[in-house]
Amino acid sequence: MRALVTGANGFLGRHVVGALLARGIEVRALVRPAACLEGLGWPSSVEVFRADLRTSRQLPHAFEGVNVLLHLAAVVTGGEDAQFAGTVVGTERLLDAMASSTCRRLVLCSSFSVYNYSSVLRTLDEDSPLHQTPDLYTRDGYTIAKWWQERVTRRFAEQHGWDLTVLRPGFIWGRNHGYLAALGQQFGRHHLVIGPLTRIPMTHVENCADVFALAAVNERARGQTLNVVDGPGERIWPYLSDYMHGSGQWGWRLPVPYWLASMMVRLAFATVFRTATKVPGILIPRRFESRLKPLRFENRKLRETLGWTPPLDYRRCLVRTYGLATSTGAAER
Amino acid sequence: MKAALIGAGQIARQHLACLKTLPGVDLAAICDLSPATGEAAAERYGIRDWFTDHRAMLERVRPDVVHVTTPPTSHFGLALDAIGAGAHVIVEKPATQTYEELDTLVGRAQGAGCHLIEDYNYLFNQAPQEILRRIESGEFGAVTHVEVLICLDILGPGGFADPNSPHPALALAGGAIADFLPHLASLAYLFVGPYRTAQTVWTKRKPSLLPFDEFRAVVDAERGTAALGFSSSSQPDAFWLRVYGERMQATANLFETRLTFDGPRNAPKPLRSFFNGLEEGKTIRRAAVATLLRKFKGPGAYEGLWELLARTYRALADRSAPPVTASDVLEVNRMVEALKPREQR
Numbered sequence: 001m002r003a004l005v006t007g008a009n010g011f012l013g014r015h016v017v018g019a020l021l022a023r024g025i026e027v028r029a030l031v032r033p034a035a036c037l038e039g040l041g042w043p044s045s046v047e048v049f050r051a052d053l054r055t056s057r058q059l060p061h062a063f064e065g066v067n068v069l070l071h072l073a074a075v076v077t078g079g080e081d082a083q084f085a086g087t088v089v090g091t092e093r094l095l096d097a098m099a100s101s102t103c104r105r106l107v108l109c110s111s112f113s114v115y116n117y118s119s120v121l122r123t124l125d126e127d128s129p130l131h132q133t134p135d136l137y138t139r140d141g142y143t144i145a146k147w148w149q150e151r152v153t154r155r156f157a158e159q160h161g162w163d164l165t166v167l168r169p170g171f172i173w174g175r176n177h178g179y180l181a182a183l184g185q186q187f188g189r190h191h192l193v194i195g196p197l198t199r200i201p202m203t204h205v206e207n208c209a210d211v212f213a214l215a216a217v218n219e220r221a222r223g224q225t226l227n228v229v230d231g232p233g234e235r236i237w238p239y240l241s242d243y244m245h246g247s248g249q250w251g252w253r254l255p256v257p258y259w260l261a262s263m264m265v266r267l268a269f270a271t272v273f274r275t276a277t278k279v280p281g282i283l284i285p286r287r288f289e290s291r292l293k294p295l296r297f298e299n300r301k302l303r304e305t306l307g308w309t310p311p312l313d314y315r316r317c318l319v320r321t322y323g324l325a326t327s328t329g330a331a332e333r
Numbered sequence: 334m335k336a337a338l339i340g341a342g343q344i345a346r347q348h349l350a351c352l353k354t355l356p357g358v359d360l361a362a363i364c365d366l367s368p369a370t371g372e373a374a375a376e377r378y379g380i381r382d383w384f385t386d387h388r389a390m391l392e393r394v395r396p397d398v399v400h401v402t403t404p405p406t407s408h409f410g411l412a413l414d415a416i417g418a419g420a421h422v423i424v425e426k427p428a429t430q431t432y433e434e435l436d437t438l439v440g441r442a443q444g445a446g447c448h449l450i451e452d453y454n455y456l457f458n459q460a461p462q463e464i465l466r467r468i469e470s471g472e473f474g475a476v477t478h479v480e481v482l483i484c485l486d487i488l489g490p491g492g493f494a495d496p497n498s499p500h501p502a503l504a505l506a507g508g509a510i511a512d513f514l515p516h517l518a519s520l521a522y523l524f525v526g527p528y529r530t531a532q533t534v535w536t537k538r539k540p541s542l543l544p545f546d547e548f549r550a551v552v553d554a555e556r557g558t559a560a561l562g563f564s565s566s567s568q569p570d571a572f573w574l575r576v577y578g579e580r581m582q583a584t585a586n587l588f589e590t591r592l593t594f595d596g597p598r599n600a601p602k603p604l605r606s607f608f609n610g611l612e613e614g615k616t617i618r619r620a621a622v623a624t625l626l627r628k629f630k631g632p633g634a635y636e637g638l639w640e641l642l643a644r645t646y647r648a649l650a651d652r653s654a655p656p657v658t659a660s661d662v663l664e665v666n667r668m669v670e671a672l673k674p675r676e677q678r
Contacts (some may be wrong), residue, residue: 033497033498052497077491082491085342085370088369089370092369105639134376137377151369162475277635278629
């Protein structure tokens with residue numbers, strides 16, 4: 001079995017490549033033409049295919065002999081248009097190429113950002129409502145691009161009769177990616193912790209990669225949409241402690257109850273920013289909610305469908321991320 | 334007035350945001366090679382229809398005005414088709430890759446009774462318009478010289494110098510800097526008129542995909558001289574406009590709202606610079622606040638584009654001359670052609 005992995009040298013992609021290899025799956029890694037692959041430690045069996053999804057005319061060749069596509073590529077930096085072009089237009093071109101191949105199996109890396117947090121009351125799961133247009137366009141560029149990427153992929157899959165699995169990871173964390181947007185607002189080394197006891201929908205990058213590799217081979221994943229979190233999630237305050245301890249970036253932490261911060265944001269929006277068109281995301285109530293709203297998260301459907309349990313528990317994830325003892329875990333190297 | 338756009342990328346967003354605010358404008362259709370990009374723009378801006386084939390759009394929608402907001406290398410063919418369909422064309426700069434193409438477009442537009450308007454948005458920012466007002470009132474005196482210098486870091490990996498996907502502007506003579514020549518030339522043309530001769534220096538200071546990253550020119554024009562420049566290395570980003578008149582001098586940063594004047598004052602000559610300095614400090618502080626506030630709302634540095642579009646649609650509705658005429662477009666592009674690197678013209 002051969003898998004084509006887009007975004008293969010990205011934070012998640014490099015771990016997915018490793019997880020696929022561990023399951024004995026051949027990997028063709030699609031990376032950008034100028035991508036630096038040093039330090040990834042890929043064995044020579046990994047076939048590297050260099051192409052830019054936005055412009056390459058060689059994409060049909062990437063699918064030669066491929067049984068399953070794991071589409072992880074997305075642009076997460078730059079302006080809204082750059083993210084849309086890189087993520088959505090790139091997906092259109094990639095799937096156009098797939099349509100001319102014999103590959104019929106596809107695993108898409110979507111995101112929790114497609115959910116409309118404002119409409120969720122207690123527990124966010126796969127049945128929770130998604131954003132609707134045109135309200136979607138009041139959200140940030142990343143959310144718009146990921147929502148559209150999923151929409152485009154579902155349309156292609158339906159049109160061509162492909163077996164699609166949509167995986168929606170929460171916050172993916174790991175080495176050099178310990179700081180999460182859910183932690184609140186950072187001011188230099190100091191943190192405004194909004195809702196310190198809120199749980200974070202998080203998945204360690206190695207656990208998340210394991211789900212992708214499993215979904216690529218597991219028949220029961222076909223046609224499914226699954227949220228990917230390791231469990232109910234750590235609470236913000238202790239996780240931030242672990243982050244500060246692990247990264248050595250000490251600073252003050254000021255806790256603010258979620259309800260108070262939410263009220264202040266709503267008040268500021270209603271009185272000052274309502275007619276403004278360019279406001280920092282955290283000051284827009286709906287974007288504020290999608291980062292910080294206290295909800296329950298679970299991976300019941302993932303566990304029941306694929307029989308998956310996270311290979312690494314939280315303590316081991318901390319060790320893999322920071323390589324040292326934490327406030328909540330025992331010393332380990 | 335039925336409006337349609339070809340190209341739904343970054344600059345199209347500014348056109349659409351403005352058109353939504355203009356009375357009597359019906360956003361009829363948008364076209365983009367990417368179905369998702371076209372559909373998303375249609376949803377966001379309430380555009381009735383979207384297409385991936387511009388000819389199908391022109392035939393089915395029959396727009397009165399077509400905005401060409403695609404990468405510059407595709408402008409000529411698209412604008413030609415739009416004029417062929419009987420539409421006025423508002424085309425992003427640079428309108429074409431060569432002067433010959435531009436000449437053809439203008440000729441076709443005139444033959445079809447249509448207007449061809451190239452987007453010289455910075456001419457319509459408040460600062461150049463205020464300078465122009467003072468010139469026309471006689472307060473400024475005759476303009477003798479204008480300096481325009483754009484300092485903009487275009488060497489970052491996400492834009493013109495993207496190592497993964499060559500930017501379309503790199504196909505222009507002069508590379509990415511050529512994308513800015515119409516801004517420089519249109520401002521020079523506004524203040525000192527059609528060009529007579531030009532001397533240019535094109536250089537490359539830093540390693541990158543760009544053929545050039547620095548540009549300077551001295552232009553002799555009918556009513557004065559101009560010094561034009563583009564710097565990829567000088568920071569911070571700024572768009573300096575300095576106009577020298579016989580009685581006053583004006584300085585503006587077109588990326589911000591700063592505009593200061595230095596001129597005669599009812600004070601003893603030794604105190605003139607003192608009072609002018611105080612006045613200038615006050616103006617700069619006020620502009621700093623205005624620049625900060627406009628970050629929250631409105632078109633920001635694209636204020637000129639909104640003004641240009643508003644004036645254009647008013648003129649089209651009144652059947653009067655548009656704010657950018659065919660003669661303006663030809664003269665600006667004659668200067669642009671002279672500014673291009675000699676070996677790539």
